[in-house]
Amino acid sequence: MELWIGITFASAFLQNLRSTLQKHLKGMMGTTGATFVRFVFGMPFALAYLAFLHFGLGRPLPVPNMSFAVWATVGAMAQIAATFLLVHLFSFRNFAVGTAYSRTEPAQAALFALIFIGESVNGGTLAAIAISVAGVMLISVARTEVTPASFFTSIFSRTAGIGLASGAFFGLSSVAYRSASLALAPSLPAPDAMMQAGFTLVVVIVMQTVSMFLWIVWREREELWRIARVWKPSLAVGFVGATASFGWFTAMTLQQAAVVKALAQVEMLFAFASTVLFFKEKINRLELSGCLLIVVGVLSLLAFG
Structure with a gap:
């Protein structure tokens, strides 16, 4: 098994x-505060x-170098924008539709990679991405009254637009992080995926922490006091979040962002396992x-990717 898969x-x-x-944590503070803790407590x-x-x-x-600075900034700001749009979706009655469309991130990442850095995927990989994205979108609306017909006709709705925009920013951030990390390779004696990923993560998380x-x-401002009162559980969020991000950045240094994000849909399987067990x-x-x-999408990805 290739390293990036594990x-x-x-x-x-x-x-x-x-x-x-x-x-x-969301029961102890607002959405902004719960989002902020992953950055500020993940930074150390x-x-x-x-x-x-x-x-x-x-x-x-x-x-x-300049290329790194540009891509790191684009990635950091795109991720914040994507997160805020995703959170904004929950203020809509039919937020499940928007959430489903936000799950198109891997497909949009493949498109951005082709446009901005000239990376393409083969037909088998593209089909695998489409299958896994369809699975996640289906799960997103499985417990709603949304029908297949209304789901696809809702693509022109405001909720779907926000969801697609969120997925676009998430996809753009993934491609930007890969590009930033790869831009560091020429300055090293030999390419080092872990060091490139670690350095990129530090720069990005500092920018995100300061911005938020x-x-x-x-x-x-009142969120700061709420965060201070629950710093111990927030540390756990920061540790787990930073470790996960270090893994994502390393994997996306080794493999195309769209492929990594498509394989990452297994997170939904972990979520369902915890729900059932x-x-x-x-x-x-x-x-x-x-x-x-x-x-099926993940297995196809491993076979054709």
């Missing part, structure tokens, strides 16, 4: 765990990973069909 599976599991921990761990690679393992630090901190100070919830036929599509 890293992606581990990152998907950790991301699901981080989301679970974050849900508990990202710095620790980079310090360990450099001082512990003796790996040389890369020298950033300024926003909170300007618009939601720990919360004893039953899944319906549409959810089961969605899970099967994800499995």
Whole structure:
């Protein structure tokens, strides 16, 4: 098994765990605060990973260039925009439709990679991405009253537009992170995926932390006190989130972003496993069909990717 595959599976599991921990925090603070903790409490761990690679393992630090700076900034801001749009969806009655369209991230990442950096995927990989995306979209609306006909006709609705925009920004951020990380390779004696990923993560998470901190100070200053009161569980979110991000960045340095994000749809399977095993919830036929599509998509991706 190729290294990026194992890293992606581990990152998907950790991301699901981080989301679970974050849900508990949302009862203690607002959505902005719960989003901010993943950055501000993840930053020390990202710095620790980079310090360990450099001082512990003796790996040389890369020298950033203009290409790196541009792509890192684009990725950081695109991810924040995508997250805010996704959160905004929950204010709509039919948010499930928008959420489903936001899951088109892998397909949009493939498109952005072709447009901006000239990376293309073969037909088998593209089909695998489409199958896994269809599975995730099906799961997203499985417990709603949305019919197949109304789902596809809703593509011109405001909710679907916001969902597609969120998926677009997530896809753009993935391609940008890969591009930023790859831009560091020429400054090293030899390509080092872990060091490139670790350095990129630190720069990105610092930008995101500063940006969100300024926003909170300007618009939601009371969130800072709520965050301070629950710093211990927030540390857990930061640790798990930073570890997952380090994995994502490493995997996307080794493999195309669209392929990594398509394989990352296994996170939905982890989520359903925890739902059934720990919360004893039953899944319906549409959810089961969605899970099967994800499995088929992932297996196809491993075969053709």
